[in-house]
Amino acid sequence: MFHILAADPISTEGLSVLQHDPNVTVTDETGLSPDELENRIDQFDALLVRSQTKVTRSVIEKASRLKIIGRAGVGVDNIDLDAATEHGVLVVNAPNGNTNSAAEHTMAMTMALSRQIPQAHLSLQNGKWDRKKYVGFELKGKKLGIIGLGRIGTEVAYRAKGQRMDVIAYDPFFTEEKADQMGIEYGTLEDVFQEADYITVHTPLLKDTHHMINADAFSKMKDGVHIMNCARGGIIEEDALYDAIVSGKVAGAAIDVLEDEPFQDHKLLQLPQVIATPHLGASTVEAQENVAIDVCRDIINHLTGEMAQNPVNMPSVPSDVLSQIEPYFHLADKLGTFLIHLTEDVPEEVNVYYSGELSDVKMAPITRNAVKGLLQRHLGSHVNDVNALYLAEQKGITINESRTATTKGFTNLLTVEVKTNSGARSVSGTLLNGLGPRIVRVDQYSVDVVPQGHLVIIHHKDLPGVIGNMGSLLSQYHVNIATMQVDRSNVGGDAIMILTVDKFLDKDEMTALKQLEEISDVTAVDL
Ligand SMILES: NC(=O)C1=CN([C@@H]2O[C@H](COP(=O)(O)OP(=O)(O)OC[C@H]3O[C@@H](n4cnc5c(N)ncnc54)[C@H](O)[C@@H]3O)[C@@H](O)[C@H]2O)C=CC1
Numbered sequence: 001m002f003h004i005l006a007a008d009p010i011s012t013e014g015l016s017v018l019q020h021d022p023n024v025t026v027t028d029e030t031g032l033s034p035d036e037l038e039n040r041i042d043q044f045d046a047l048l049v050r051s052q053t054k055v056t057r058s059v060i061e062k063a064s065r066l067k068i069i070g071r072a073g074v075g076v077d078n079i080d081l082d083a084a085t086e087h088g089v090l091v092v093n094a095p096n097g098n099t100n101s102a103a104e105h106t107m108a109m110t111m112a113l114s115r116q117i118p119q120a121h122l123s124l125q126n127g128k129w130d131r132k133k134y135v136g137f138e139l140k141g142k143k144l145g146i147i148g149l150g151r152i153g154t155e156v157a158y159r160a161k162g163q164r165m166d167v168i169a170y171d172p173f174f175t176e177e178k179a180d181q182m183g184i185e186y187g188t189l190e191d192v193f194q195e196a197d198y199i200t201v202h203t204p205l206l207k208d209t210h211h212m213i214n215a216d217a218f219s220k221m222k223d224g225v226h227i228m229n230c231a232r233g234g235i236i237e238e239d240a241l242y243d244a245i246v247s248g249k250v251a252g253a254a255i256d257v258l259e260d261e262p263f264q265d266h267k268l269l270q271l272p273q274v275i276a277t278p279h280l281g282a283s284t285v286e287a288q289e290n291v292a293i294d295v296c297r298d299i300i301n302h303l304t305g306e307m308a309q310n311p312v313n314m315p316s317v318p319s320d321v322l323s324q325i326e327p328y329f330h331l332a333d334k335l336g337t338f339l340i341h342l343t344e345d346v347p348e349e350v351n352v353y354y355s356g357e358l359s360d361v362k363m364a365p366i367t368r369n370a371v372k373g374l375l376q377r378h379l380g381s382h383v384n385d386v387n388a389l390y391l392a393e394q395k396g397i398t399i400n401e402s403r404t405a406t407t408k409g410f411t412n413l414l415t416v417e418v419k420t421n422s423g424a425r426s427v428s429g430t431l432l433n434g435l436g437p438r439i440v441r442v443d444q445y446s447v448d449v450v451p452q453g454h455l456v457i458i459h460h461k462d463l464p465g466v467i468g469n470m471g472s473l474l475s476q477y478h479v480n481i482a483t484m485q486v487d488r489s490n491v492g493g494d495a496i497m498i499l500t501v502d503k504f505l506d507k508d509e510m511t512a513l514k515q516l517e518e519i520s521d522v523t524a525v526d527l
């Protein structure tokens with residue numbers, strides 16, 4: 001049974017996706033204090049939030065069974081992503097569901113700002129009929145500068161064109177060609193600052209975008225510019241905005257978000273030129289349904305071992321690519337687990353080679369599974385696809401992946417090699433059509449082993465009687481041998497034997513095997 005905590009208000013349509021799953025319990029409890037959340041988080045497998053709940057490192061450190069954090073919305077700046085990755089907690093969001101609502105809110109704020117609608121309404125409520133004071137500006141013919149032309153910025157651009165505004169935009173991924181297609185102007189950040197009558201920001205809050213609209217930026221803008229922020233508090237430097245409004249440089253500002261939320265008594269709200277909403281960009285019935293359903297589906301996907309559609313701290317894999325590579329995840333994991341049992345020294349480098357049909361697949365998700373299998377032996381089951389590469393890096397292990405032409409006759413061949421200060425060990429596997437995964441090579445030896453069950457890997461001399469001695473010893477311990485594979489480097493030389501047995505060999509059985517004269521090494525591994 002999986003326990004899910006919904007710590008922020010989530011649409012009932014989304015929650016019902018979870019509630020209809022018989023393997024899930026949902027605790028819908030909003031408004032927990034940071035201490036309450038820290039005290040209770042260890043009871044939950046999944047945490048569902050919007051922007052209010054701060055999922056800090058200390059929350060994640062106490063979340064001993066947490067597997068996934070679902071953000072019913074876009075911005076994940078309230079979640080410590082590094083801490084989540086380090087602890088193997090997947091973070092998913094819902095990037096598409098609230099785009100329209102955020103764009104519509106931006107336009108509503110732009111129009112309300114231009115015509116001072118909230119101020120005029122308040123004045124009416126206070127019994128005044130003041131038509132002179134509330135003379136506004138038309139949007140038609142004004143230039144809107146958009147900083148951040150992603151999903152929301154793009155929708156704002158199209159809506160602004162509908163208002164007959166000219167649009168100039170800056171985004172590191174925006175090109176002149178795209179500008180032509182959209183019928184808007186391509187600009188640098190400086191161009192936007194200098195040319196726009198209205199400026200709206202639609203970037204995430206990142207190191208690069210933090211305070212990107214500051215005193216220096218305001219000094220480059222037109223006198224009487226209007227500013228809108230329906231993206232994130234922190235993109236605009238608030239003291240600088242305050243000063244720019246007081247000095248008259250900025251004619252007015254529309255704000256949905258500020259750095260510290262909730263922000264009831266912020267000094268910007270004292271200025272008559274400022275209109276504000278309490279972070280309502282995504283607050284529509286439609287957006288909340290969309291994001292809640294998307295994120296709850298991803299939570300179920302992840303908890304049941306399926307790939308999430310919108311992972312944030314792990315690259316996403318398109319579904320057509322996924323169906324091609326998913327069968328190799330299991331093989332890669334098994335190869336990693338097998339190999340680490342043969343490796344006594346500290347792994348310094350892991351090389352994953354792809355060949356045959358595998359030479360044109362997306363390698364990273366398969367590599368992650370191989371590294372997961374390798375690390376789990378010593379780091380335990382908290383190693384997963386999310387944190388495997390991070391943990392390898394932490395341990396100073398270099399991971400390389402490459403495509404090779406060497407197929408050794410197989411249609412697909414995946415080889416994992418570990419290098420330590422005493423040399424390299426490797427294992428190769430393949431997926432046989434209709435028969436499933438096989439280990440086909442261990443170091444220089446060719447074998448054919450199903451990577452499943454209790455395996456015993458025996459290095460020995462290729463001499464008469466070794467197999468018989470080993471068989472009779474195991475029979476004394478009542479260990480039944482299900483399958484056996486043998487290969488040798490040369491007649492009378494080094495050889496390998498891989499057994500599948502019906503029980504995991506205990507210490508005494510392993511010691512007895514190792515004492516057989518011709519045997520140099522015995523390793524048991526459960527796959
Ligand atoms: N007020 C609200 O309720 C809502 C706020 N948001 C905020 O809006 C942000 C944007 O959302 P989407 O458009 O869906 O994200 P998106 O990822 O589609 O677009 C963000 C764009 O910003 C651009 N960007 C990044 N750094 C930049 C920089 N230094 N200068 C210029 N552009 C830069 C990116 O290239 C990208 O195209 C979210 O990160 C979130 O913080 C989103 C939804 C609702």
Ligand SMILES: O=C(O)C(=O)COP(=O)(O)O
Binds near residue numbers: 283
């Ligand atoms: O999706 C986003 O980034 C938002 O800012 C929406 O926030 P909310 O879910 O309404 O708290």
